[in-house]
Amino acid sequence: MKQSILFLILSVSIQFSFAQKNFVVNVNEKGAKIQPDMYGVFFEDINFGADGGLYAELIKNRSFEFDQPFVGWLPFGDITIKNEEPCFERNPHYVQLHEKGLRRGTGLENSGFRGIGLKKNAEYNFSVYARSNEGNEKKFRIELVGSNEDIIGRSELFIEGKDWKKYTVSVRSGATDPKAKIRLVLETQGIVDLDHISMFPAETWKNRENGLRKDLVEALYDLKPGVFRFPGGCIIEGNTLETRYQWKNSVGPVENRPLNENRWNYTFKHRFFPDYYQTYGLGFYEFFLLSEDLGAEPLPVVSCGLACQYESEECVAVADLEPYIQDAVDLIEFANGPVDSKWGKLRAEMGHAEPFDLKYLAIGNEQWGEGYVERLIPFMKAIQSKYPEIKIIGTSGPAPDGEHFDYLWPKMKELKVDLVDEHYYRSPEWFLENADRYDSYDRSGPRVFAGEYAAHPESRDNNVEGAIAEAAFMTGLERNADIVHLATYAPLFAHVDAWQWKPDMIWFDNLSVVRTPNYYVQQMYAQNSGTNILFVKYEGKNITGQDGLYASSSYDAASSEVIVKVVNASPGNQVINIQLDGLTSSIQDKHVDIITLHSYDLEAVNTLKNPDNIVPTKTFVRADSDGFELNALANAFYVCKIKIQK
Known part of the structure; x- marks a missing residue:
């Protein structure tokens, strides 16, 4: 009891250590378009994410094809x-x-x-x-x-x-x-x-045969993702080229799709799972179908002929890349081709005569060095020759900085890829410190795909500290939507009894699902993205950590709403006056809807026993003629929506 009182006194005393802030949103000046598919999800078959997870099959080793055929x-x-x-x-x-x-x-x-x-x-x-x-x-x-x-x-x-x-x-x-x-x-x-x-x-997602686990897909559907990257990152590469993910093995009759060893079954010796395989029951057809169900743009990744460079030096000679390049070209035909084409015919036979309207294709995952660049070139030549409408995604390597990053970005500009895939798994502090990362990026080069990112607290738990840091960083993604076109948190799923990596957006056991605080941050962005950037300033500057505050703003043309996102990553409550500058019409009903994700406890998490410990809450505040006041709690993320009259 004494500790609780002390904590309350400390919170109150900290609250008044900050002067009131004045944020100004220029409503009159619409900025760059926000891509409708900007915020999405990335599926990696890690942590028993496919077999034993999203794929609803309940029998392990159903065809006795594991290396030890009686496993399971x-x-x-x-x-x-x-x-x-x-x-x-x-x-x-x-x-x-x-x-x-x-x-x-x-x-x-x-x-x-x-x-x-x-x-x-x-x-x-x-x-x-x-x-x-x-x-x-x-x-x-x-x-x-x-x-x-x-x-x-x-x-x-x-x-x-x-x-x-x-x-x-x-x-x-x-x-x-x-x-x-x-x-x-x-x-x-x-x-x-x-x-x-x-x-x-019997009850799967949409009650399909060979179906998906309904509650896990519902969690994805509720995110409202704009893009769906699949089937993974490192599993595309494989520990060896033989064990790389080959999409052609994942289509056709499910009973005749050959088994593949999962790249994550023995990567981490402290999380050793020799019974982790891929039946390919959840294959590329099912991934495309799921993308369609979610209303998300499909974004498949294909092998560039390099095995995982962390694990192996195995590679295909550039002169011998033809089968790999053909696989990529054939994938586009499978997704978009007419029913009288070879691969379009297979898609139709599987139940989908209409094309999947594929727009993006990633070549390789997070490879690096000259070896990647010289292999990317013939892929681009072949794809652009036959399918010039496809946007090609290259990589900047496994880290957001350093030797590989500095080498690859100029090369990606030189090759004129459409997007560059950046990955960052860093501490919450890094995410807070890099909220202005894209403010100074070159606008004349390729656009950015933040393809894999997650804040890693010291505990590696999906706690409030990590979620708030990600929310702060994402204000920088939104503010720079002219250069950042896509963003996907990673990894997506983790089985509580069979995980190799954490943190992860969604945890589950065999019957239940846990949506983490990180999940709700992604949901709050995806469901409230808007159509155009608005500029929000504090003392004439972007809000990128002054006194622990971060902010971005957008306008939604369809709903006539101004959306202001605010993160208070400081340990104290703060009062913020948000002024809408340049209003030519009034705020409708003088009403501001507020969605809040908050906890004073940075280590707070959601669990199987308490899945709703940290969830968004909805309230509202009254506005005056040109703005409103936000009482921002410590460790909190806010989405504020103001409807203005057309």
Whole structure:
């Protein structure tokens, strides 16, 4: 109690250590256009973000293609791995069960991705490809098993015939359990072959087969992202060229998409996950479809022929790049080509006859050096020759400064790429100190894509300190929207039981989702971007940290709203008078809507037990004829919206 009183007294005393500030927004002078797709998201298959995360498949290693084919499975009885006369050419392994009538039985258990999340009374769609070696009917018992070993769901499946065939059955869960498993038991004597054993929730995003986890997509949808970068950064490169992400392996029938080792399964020895693979069930078609669902511009990344330079020196000779370049050109045809083209036809066969209207393509991730530049050149030549409308994104390397950055930016200008991808993972202090980063950038060169960024507090938690620092930095992105055209926080998803990297925007377990304070900062920007920059000044200068304050402003032509974003990153409350200069009409209803993200505790986070600890709140204040007063709390981010009469 004494500590709380002391904290309150300290807060009040600090509040009056700052004089009132006067911010002036020039409403009459509309600045540069803000790109409608400026604020978006970047998906990297890290932290079990695809399999075990966004991709709703509940069975791990469903096709027995992991290097150790029984990973994820607990076999019992007489069971072997086979590949003779397989069901799928590119996933040739399957499992053979031989039930001999012994008491122990014959079957398999699968525990999913750190357990299978089941909800009471929910339906789950089980499917399998199977054949009976003798041809006669075989019966399987399918059980959902709770974490306490109780049977919480049961169904039966009958298989017959010597040819491979797909079988499906629905199973209802009688309880909620985030750590359940599934058990298959062969009850008829004889031999049965099984492949691609799969189970999805009946309720996926838009209830699609091979669907996505609904609550995770809803979190993305609620962000209102303008651009969606996929399928990752470093996984595009791979630890080796063989393990790079190849988009052509991720399209077509899902059962025949070949498995790939995930680049993050053993990168960090303290976060070692040898069971982390990519089934490609969530592939490029699904990424394009998700972009469309979200109303976001798709922004795929392709390999430039360099393996991850942190891990390997493996590269493709420039003279041998043709297959890699062709993959990039074919990707554009897959996205935009007519249905009578080779890859446009495949897109149509998969269910989307209309083009996806791809506009952007990133060549490489965060490569560096002369090796990257000399490989980028032939990519650009081929793409610009056939698809001149596609905007090509180059890179400035893995860091926001230093030798690689200083070498690559002039090269990107020389090559005239459309955007340069900048990455910065730095301390909150760096983000606060660099809010004016783009104020002095060359306006005659390529535009900037802030492709990966996140403030990294010492704890590496998604706390208020990091979120407020990012909000402050983003005032500089918005103020410089003429040079910064796109921005995506990274990484996006993390499974609480299987992560390799943090911080991350959205955390989840097998049943629940946590939207972090960083998530809400991104949401507040994306949902309140406006159409044009307005200039907001303090004593005639941009507001980039004076007394811990940061600000940007915009105008939304569709709603006739002036939007002012203010960050108070100081430890004390401050009073700010925001004056709208140049008004030729009145403020409608003398009303200002205020959205606030705030906590006095810089280390505050949202958790599975308390997901709404830090969330935006909505209030309003009264305005006078030409402005309003904002009482800015310490460690707070504000979006202020003033509707003016047309």
